[in-house]
Amino acid sequence: MDWWWMAEVDYVLAVWIKTNMIYLILGGLVLIYLWSNRVDIKHRWFAYFMHLLNKDKNPKIEELKSELFSSLSSVTSHDPELRKNNSIRILEIGVGTGVNFSHYPDGTHLVVVDPNPHFASYYDTNRKNFPNIESEDILVTTGEDMKGVADNSIDVVVMTLVLCSVTDTKQILKEILRVLVPGGKFYFLEHIREFEDKTHRRRQLLQDLLTYTGIWPFLFDGCHLNRDMLPAIQEAGFSKVDARRFHAPLDKLLLKLIIPHLKGVAQK
Template sequence: MAVLVSVLQLAVSLSVFPVYLLHFLGLWNWICKRFFPYFMVRFTESYNKEMAAKKQELFSSLQQFAGPSGRLTLMEIGCGTGANFKFYPEGCRVTCIDPNPNFEKFLISSIAQSRHLHFDRFLVASGEDMHHIADNSMDAVVCTLVLCSVQNQEKFLKEVHRVLRPGGAFYFMEHVAAEPSTWNFFWQQVLHPTWFLIFDGCHLTRESWRALEAASFSKLHLQHLQAPLSWKIVRPHILGYAMK
């Protein structure tokens, strides 16, 4: 089976040879960072339609983590185009972080359409290094479709834990590896090298729930599900929240 996976990986790689050539020449990362936000605008529109009920259910409990003032202070890591803004409670204060500065113009458009929120700032930073954010300063931290692409999940989750106030919560919704015995997992393995390159470092075969289970959160509410998505390859999902 491993040999078949390798052969098919090679066949897929050859089918998109120009991408690999640009990567070899050191040009692909520059191109990807500039054009990936345009893809994400289309993708997140479709994803939000198919996952709207799941997102509404997940984020419906956010307000319970508001501070003594009753106003929720929230940070979204990997905010992208602002696809989650409409699911956040009225009046919450939002700090946005993304490592790709090319998302900012799309983010500005989403902010203009989200009058129910108060926006503090947009920071260009990775989730593994959020030194701009003070310890214990956030009521809630959110990421969706981000754990698949961070370079170091353990370091990322340590930073999330650091910036959360005691009793605060980390909300997540992520695609993950399929069950090892399934055809879906077989094709995830086949497509992974090319997928990783084309989709800006996204891993198809990550078992992100393991990193969450090993992190220093006091409580973890985690659900596995098959998401109602058109793209079968990313249907295996986890969602939930973890408390500090």
């Protein structure tokens, strides 16, 4: 496989950051001042940013999701009432604007969790387009503290591009195992730290720099560029984990830092 173009992208990105460093620093200082006085601005900004980012879906990413979620139609619910209707109960953690509605089977009973209350208006607008799914209002809480979701009550848990920003990765995996029914499945799609050490060392350095300085987490609501969740998922206590690392087909310059991805399914 040819990697030369990705190395070239790494170089262009590094040059752009170096050229615009003073503006990035000044912009960061302004945002720190504003958000230190009105913390809510950060959450409003992130919800609006994700709304804009998800308005035009990337066909290649949607194809990846379709492949990942294709086995949802074969899941049998643990709930007798849902099973009668050939339905399943899905919990999506970090639902955001609701970008995964189109990948859920008809009749899905969808429970959703997100700590950012400003996603609600975008989510509510989006779910009106999917009357084939019985979707609940957002439970405003973190995935680490889902008291509103009962033990052994969820057939499938879904997380896409969320584990990068959680506060306690071990706790959220414990919560996922708690709420899943025996044999229940956890579907995940996450951006991770660059895993090609030799060919993309520059990307690793940029990911570490922007994360450890706090610039990226501050701008993008706690997102860490340099996490790799595969070891944590493998050690969390699932009976089976089927996952792989890969490079996602992302074209926008800002998104080149999150090309390294992880996707898979873990079973309780």
